[in-house]
Amino acid sequence: MYELRNRERISVAAASKLMTNMIYNYKGMGLSIGMMIAGWDKRGPQLYYVDSEGLRTPGNVFSVGSGSIYAFGVLDSGYRWDLTDEEAHNLGRRAIYHATHRDAYSGGIVRVYHMKETGWEHIDNNDCNDLHYKYQEEKKLREEQGDA
Numbered sequence: 001m002y003e004l005r006n007r008e009r010i011s012v013a014a015a016s017k018l019m020t021n022m023i024y025n026y027k028g029m030g031l032s033i034g035m036m037i038a039g040w041d042k043r044g045p046q047l048y049y050v051d052s053e054g055l056r057t058p059g060n061v062f063s064v065g066s067g068s069i070y071a072f073g074v075l076d077s078g079y080r081w082d083l084t085d086e087e088a089h090n091l092g093r094r095a096i097y098h099a100t101h102r103d104a105y106s107g108g109i110v111r112v113y114h115m116k117e118t119g120w121e122h123i124d125n126n127d128c129n130d131l132h133y134k135y136q137e138e139k140k141l142r143e144e145q146g147d148a
Contacts, residue, residue, distance in 0.1 A: 002014070002018075009041065010041075011041045011042065011043070011046075012037060012038070012039040012040070012041050012043075012046035012047075012048065013041075013043075013046060013048070013058070015037055015039065016037040016048035016050055016056055016058075017056060019035070019037060019050050020050050020054060020055075023050065023051075023052050023054070024052075024054045026052070027052065027053065027054065032052055033050075033051055033052040034049070034050075034051045034052070034064040034065065035049075035050050035051070035064060036048065036049055036050075036062050036064055037049075038115055039115065040115060040116065040117045045115060045117075046058065047059055047060065047061075047062060049062045049064065061075050061079055063075060063095065063099070065099070065103075065106065066103050066105045066106060067098075067099030067100060067102060067103030067105070067106035068099060070098045070099045070101075070102040070103060071095040071098060071099040072095075073098065074091070074094050074098050075091065075095050078091045078094070078095075079091065085114065088114075089112050089114065089123050089124075092112055093110055093112050093124075093126065093131070094135070096110045096112075097110055097126075097128060097131045097132070097135065100128045101128060101132060107128055108127075108128060109125050109126065109127055109128070110125070110126045110127075110128060111124075111125050112124050112125075112126075
């Protein structure tokens with residue numbers, strides 16, 4: 001609707017504000033929502049956190065949900081501005097894996113997407129159990145080499 005009315009795509013900031021306003025109308029009705037709004041607009045890549053209490057925060061790194069405390073541990077230790085695409089994909093995959101492995105209410109498939117100026121690129125899907133065995137094997141190899 002915004003694009004039809006204004007003849008341009010909505011900015012990520014405006015989309016996050018629109019979502020905040022919609023959700024805020026239901027405040028006090030038992031909803032518990034936390035989400036990330038991500039996109040690429042005239043200002044470049046943008047990321048916002050929005051929740052059911054009306055909070056709207058721009059940022060560079062977020063994790064949302066019951067397993068986010070575990071994901072933040074991985075993100076905080078591995079995030080830096082100059083990550084290559086592959087390093088960023090691996091960091092995101094590992095962060096989501098740790099959230100799903102440690103949190104009883106998370107799990108399933110880790111889906112990795114890369115947001116680019118031209119749109120979303122699907123990177124891969126991995127079963128959490130497969131990642132668990134892969135990371136355990138990598139850890140075992142590092143320990144054997146004395147790099148733990």
